Amino acid sequence: MLEGIFVDGLIFSIMVIGVLISYRILDFADLTCDGSFATGAAVATMAIVNGTGLATALLLAVASGAIAGVVTATIHNRLKVPGLLAGILTMTMLYSVNIRILGGRANVPLLRITTLYTRFPEVFSMVSNPWALLIGTLLIVLVVKFVIDIFFRTDLGIAIGALGSNEQMIVSMGMNPKLLKVIGMAISNGLIALSGGLLAQYQGFADANLGQGMVVQGLAAIMIGEFLFDSNRISLITLRVVFGAIIYKALMFLGRYYGYYINLTPSDLKLLTGILVIVSLIVAQTRSAASSADARKKALKRNKARREAEIQEATHVED
Amino acid sequence: MLRIEQVSKVFYPATVNEKTAIEYLNLEVKSGDFITVVGSNGSGKSTLFNLIAGTYPVTGGKISLNGKDVTNTPEYKRAFTIGRIFQDPTKGTAAKMSIEDNMVTALHKGMKGLKISLNGTIRERFKEELKQLSMGLEDRLRDNVGLLSGGQRQALTLLMTVLSKPEMLLLDEHTAALDPRNAQIVMDLTTQFVKRYHLTTLMVTHNMQHAIDFGNRLIMMDEGKIILDLSEEEKRSLTVGKLVQKFKSIKKHEYASDEDLLVT
Numbered sequence: 193m194l195e196g197i198f199v200d201g202l203i204f205s206i207m208v209i210g211v212l213i214s215y216r217i218l219d220f221a222d223l224t225c226d227g228s229f230a231t232g233a234a235v236a237t238m239a240i241v242n243g244t245g246l247a248t249a250l251l252l253a254v255a256s257g258a259i260a261g262v263v264t265a266t267i268h269n270r271l272k273v274p275g276l277l278a279g280i281l282t283m284t285m286l287y288s289v290n291i292r293i294l295g296g297r298a299n300v301p302l303l304r305i306t307t308l309y310t311r312f313p314e315v316f317s318m319v320s321n322p323w324a325l326l327i328g329t330l331l332i333v334l335v336v337k338f339v340i341d342i343f344f345r346t347d348l349g350i351a352i353g354a355l356g357s358n359e360q361m362i363v364s365m366g367m368n369p370k371l372l373k374v375i376g377m378a379i380s381n382g383l384i385a386l387s388g389g390l391l392a393q394y395q396g397f398a399d400a401n402l403g404q405g406m407v408v409q410g411l412a413a414i415m416i417g418e419f420l421f422d423s424n425r426i427s428l429i430t431l432r433v434v435f436g437a438i439i440y441k442a443l444m445f446l447g448r449y450y451g452y453y454i455n456l457t458p459s460d461l462k463l464l465t466g467i468l469v470i471v472s473l474i475v476a477q478t479r480s481a482a483s484s485a486d487a488r489k490k491a492l493k494r495n496k497a498r499r500e501a502e503i504q505e506a507t508h509v510e511d
Numbered sequence: 512m513l514r515i516e517q518v519s520k521v522f523y524p525a526t527v528n529e530k531t532a533i534e535y536l537n538l539e540v541k542s543g544d545f546i547t548v549v550g551s552n553g554s555g556k557s558t559l560f561n562l563i564a565g566t567y568p569v570t571g572g573k574i575s576l577n578g579k580d581v582t583n584t585p586e587y588k589r590a591f592t593i594g595r596i597f598q599d600p601t602k603g604t605a606a607k608m609s610i611e612d613n614m615v616t617a618l619h620k621g622m623k624g625l626k627i628s629l630n631g632t633i634r635e636r637f638k639e640e641l642k643q644l645s646m647g648l649e650d651r652l653r654d655n656v657g658l659l660s661g662g663q664r665q666a667l668t669l670l671m672t673v674l675s676k677p678e679m680l681l682l683d684e685h686t687a688a689l690d691p692r693n694a695q696i697v698m699d700l701t702t703q704f705v706k707r708y709h710l711t712t713l714m715v716t717h718n719m720q721h722a723i724d725f726g727n728r729l730i731m732m733d734e735g736k737i738i739l740d741l742s743e744e745e746k747r748s749l750t751v752g753k754l755v756q757k758f759k760s761i762k763k764h765e766y767a768s769d770e771d772l773l774v775t
Contacts, residue, residue, distance in 0.1 A: 357605035366620030
């Protein structure tokens with residue numbers, strides 16, 4: 193049971209890292225996510241059903257997500273529309289595409305077929321079934337986190353980070369911001385699709401509606417993570433995203449499990465997620481207002497001390 | 512180095528808001544020149560810089576850099592030759608990234624690869640470079656740039672611009688938003704770097720004394736045209752009073768507000 197929350201949270205955390213890249217690092221409000229998550233699930237499922245290897249299936253899922261990201265970035269770059277609209281366009285189109293990928297059905301099961309989650313108990317046979325799933329998922333997440341951490345320490349990764357903070361600086365340094373956006377969005381949606389591909393295997397089916405509300409859930413997880421600790425180092429930022437994702441899933445589990453005491457139904461969880469994001473935003477705002485008020489006070493105090501010191505010095509000279 | 516031929520810029524053409532910002536402007540900048548640019552607000556100085564850098568397309572005319580026609584070259588490609596510093600100290604650096612990350616992106620111009628340049632050797636080099644600023648930044652490599660003061664950020668921007676090895680500097684009132692002490696430091700660093708790296712420089716300033724003291728040529732702009740172009744010799748005997756007088760005699764009428772702007 194408890195292991196289930198962790199597996200769920202870890203799979204989800206790969207998607208949240210993808211959302212982190214678009215929202216926080218690139219500063220691109222990307223809604224492609226809602227579509228590309230299901231695309232990843234659909235592609236991986238159909239690949240597995242058609243007998244490709246598990247690794248190939250996941251790679252295909254990543255590639256399909258990356259293509260979705262490239263499409264969004266290209267719409268944004270070429271037509272000069274806001275990222276939000278570009279994302280909505282891709283997301284809407286992906287809904288049709290996903291059903292096509294699933295062979296005209298909205299739901300394809302993965303029953304009696306070898307998936308990663310039937311393989312994990314065989315590979316890690318020394319532990320019980322739920323623990324095997326947890327260890328397998330954890331390994332995948334660690335590899336993804338490691339690769340992303342390394343990537344954002346390369347010159348290209350740093351440039352993508354700088355783009356999100358200040359586009360003019362990237363232009364001044366002779367880089368094409370459009371190309372950087374395409375690369376960043378490809379990575380972001382590639383990860384999101386990978387997460388979808390894993391979830392389909394874990395829950396045993398792919399669904400065209402799997403991605404619904406993913407963006408907001410991802411944001412909620414990012415914000416929960418940001419409460420944990422403050423850092424500008426990428427390895428700690430991705431770590432806190434993983435923690436945030438697991439905590440979010442745990443909260444949602446509690447909501448589902450104990451919610452009926454207060455008459456909560458599973459359909460209320462989206463509302464709760466939205467409220468969670470709003471509360472996080474309010475808390476973050478209050479916090480930053482408090483810290484800047486504090487900084488202002490300190491600056492005033494410093495100025496006063498300096499002025500007094502100057503006056504004192506002046507009187508000394510006169511003496 | 513830079514040649515501007517018959518360049519004009521019209522904003523919102525064919526609408527009621529149509530405004531001519533630059534009119535048939537010609538300018539030839541020789542390699543190694545340090546030109547100060549003065550003029551009242553709205554005279555077209557910043558627009559001229561935007562046209563040179565490629566931020567806006569020209570409405571007509573031709574711009575060439577090192578003999579190559581760059582009229583239709585995008586801004587990021589022209590940036591290989593041009594280093595630009597804005598009045599706003601936040602424009603040149605990424606606030607949400609550390610000083611070292613900022614400096615890494617400035618190490619060379621152009622698209623970056625999957626190399627990890629940031630290692631011990633580079634950090635030592637960054638520390639050495641930052642020491643020149645004498646602002647104590649060499650001990651704060653991992654601090655976010657957003658934590659720095661305006662003066663520190665502008666000095667860092669200047670250093671990063673120079674690190675990326677442009678041939679030409681466009682300084683758009685780059686000390687105007689700073690307090691006098693920091694403005695002095697940034698200005699000193701500017702002249703130091705310009706000399707050391709033989710940078711061709713165009714500097715917009717509202718400080719008449721700076722315009723006279725620095726550089727080997729002074730141009731004054733008004734209503735999208737260059738109305739005064741003084742060589743090094745002519746500049747030597749120039750005072751702020753004479754410059755204002757010249758402006759008035761060209762304009763032939765008094766602009767109280769302009770005069771205020773020029774004197775301060």
